[in-house]
Amino acid sequence: MSFYKIFMLIMVPVLAIGWFFYWRWTKKMDEEEKKQPKPVSKTKKEVSDWAKKMATFDSPAEQARKRKLEQEKQWEEIEKKRQQEKQQ
Secondary structure: OHHHHHHHHHHHHHHHHHHHHHHHHHHHHHHHHOOOOOOOOOHHHHHHHHHHHOOOOOOHHHHHHHHHHHHHHHHHHHHHHHHHHHHH
């Protein structure tokens, strides 16, 4: 027997087995994909409401900056009151 015949006798069944497992794997993936919930399409109103909400959204960093500014204003007011009390 030649090397080619031996090679083909081994590789043809291996290739067939490989294709069989690939077919089973794709079939399984298709079934799992069908089980997944489909994405919900949003109406134009829902999208525009979301866009308005996001336009007014303050990031946590922005919220922290605003709180810091408010605290600084409060400290300035307290300092002004103390100075007025000292002057009187």
